Amino acid sequence: MYKKFAIVTIVAVYFLILVGGIVRATGSGMGCPDWPKCFGTWIPPTSVEQLPENYQEIFGQKLKGEVEFSAVKTWTEYVNRLVGVLIGVFIFITLLLAFKEYRGLKTGIVKYSLIAFILVGVQGFLGSIVVSTELHPGLVTVHMLLAIVIVLCLIYALFLAYKYQGNGLETENRSLRFMTLILLILSVGQLVLGTQIREMVDHLSFGSLPRSEWVDSLLGGKFYIHIVLAVILLAVHWVLFRDGKKVLKEGSLKILTLLFVAVIVEFIIGGVLGVFDIPAFSQPIHLTLATIIIGLQYALFLIFGKSKRSLS
Structure with missing residues (x-):
């Protein structure tokens, strides 16, 4: 229960x-x-x-x-x-x-x-x-x-x-555990960076600048870092999915697959935000997916840990 x-x-x-x-x-x-x-x-x-x-x-x-x-x-x-x-x-x-x-x-x-x-x-x-x-x-x-x-x-x-x-969800693998930890840290940083960009968007929403010009106003260091990190995260998640599906058991593999799908959808929505002038409907979805990704990464980090420890 x-x-x-x-x-x-x-x-x-x-x-x-x-x-x-x-x-x-x-x-x-x-x-x-x-x-x-x-x-x-x-x-x-x-x-x-x-x-x-x-x-x-x-x-x-x-x-x-x-x-x-x-x-x-x-x-x-x-x-x-x-x-x-x-x-x-x-x-x-x-x-x-x-x-x-x-x-x-x-x-x-x-x-x-x-x-x-x-x-x-x-x-x-x-x-x-x-x-x-x-x-x-x-x-x-x-x-x-x-x-x-x-x-x-x-x-x-x-x-x-x-x-x-x-x-039996656990599958001890130090290299994949370390990779998942790096992804987890990068994703949290990406989330915080995204909130800072969001604060800039909020500021623009109260101004007189038309929505069609918001993306051009955001172009700069944080925005570019956010984009580069998104590409890196997508690439590393692909490596994690490729290697992880070879060793994970059925239940854990579902978590890995869900994570990879969530990352792909998140990347696409990020593109929608940039191409279509930051539509309001996509913003909460982008945020929620980012937090779901962090949760799934953490679950995999636990799964790739030691499996011999007794809890009795």
């Missing part, structure tokens, strides 16, 4: 990352100018008539800026918060199942499930700080990276559960 629900929880966290990407792509981050309530209520308004006449002054003073109500942006951000609460419930249930099935066993499953649950609380607190600082770019990036850490904790706990059961 634990393993099945842990997989559901991991997928749910990735869905939350997708929703967060949609919030950012639509500029809905300040759709709710306060936290945890939204415009002072637990259920946000659907029209400006439901707000006091001086709502801009009330919430503008709190945020030290102008507030303009938009039902679409408000509810987009509110749904993001609701999904976040639901994820917290999912991770709590995962923790309870881990305790029920693995308590008293030296597996680490309960410990890492607990760490994931604690980090969800930290993530919620950090979310309130992000709102109070009016979406400070650095905090937004930390908020996203913490979500990835939560996913990695859940993946590690799930891996330990499979290892304890003795499903």
Whole structure:
């Protein structure tokens, strides 16, 4: 039961990352100018008539800026918060199942499930700080990276559960493990670099420059590095796929194949962003795929590790 629900929880966290990407792509981050309530209520308004006449002054003073109500942006951000609460419930249930099935066993499953649950609380607190600082770019990036850490904790706990059961997912291979580690480090760097470019895009979206000229404005050091890294990552992932499929078992091979497909799709979407003037719909998909790739790389890093260690 634990393993099945842990997989559901991991997928749910990735869905939350997708929703967060949609919030950012639509500029809905300040759709709710306060936290945890939204415009002072637990259920946000659907029209400006439901707000006091001086709502801009009330919430503008709190945020030290102008507030303009938009039902679409408000509810987009509110749904993001609701999904976040639901994820917290999912991770709590995962923790309870881990305790029920693995308590008293030296597996680490309960410990890492607990760490994931604690980090969800930290993530919620950090979310309130992000709102109070009016979406400070650095905090937004930390908020996203913490979500990835939560996913990695859940993946590690799930891996330990499979290892304890003795499903034989592991295939010890030091060279492929090292290659996967390098890919993991590069992908995290690529993700952080991508968020910096995204901040530049956000800045352009508030200016008068037409969308058709955004890509030309982004041309420079970070943009070129991002492109070069994308090509390198695609090439190295091909080598990993070529060599890994020769040694991995059936279950682990599915993870490797999924990773390679995700990298190819991510590369294509990156091209779409550059060729078609950064369409908003592709931005959250690009971000979510990047985080999925990191999770799959981490899973393979664990799989290529030592297989003789006992968890009993």
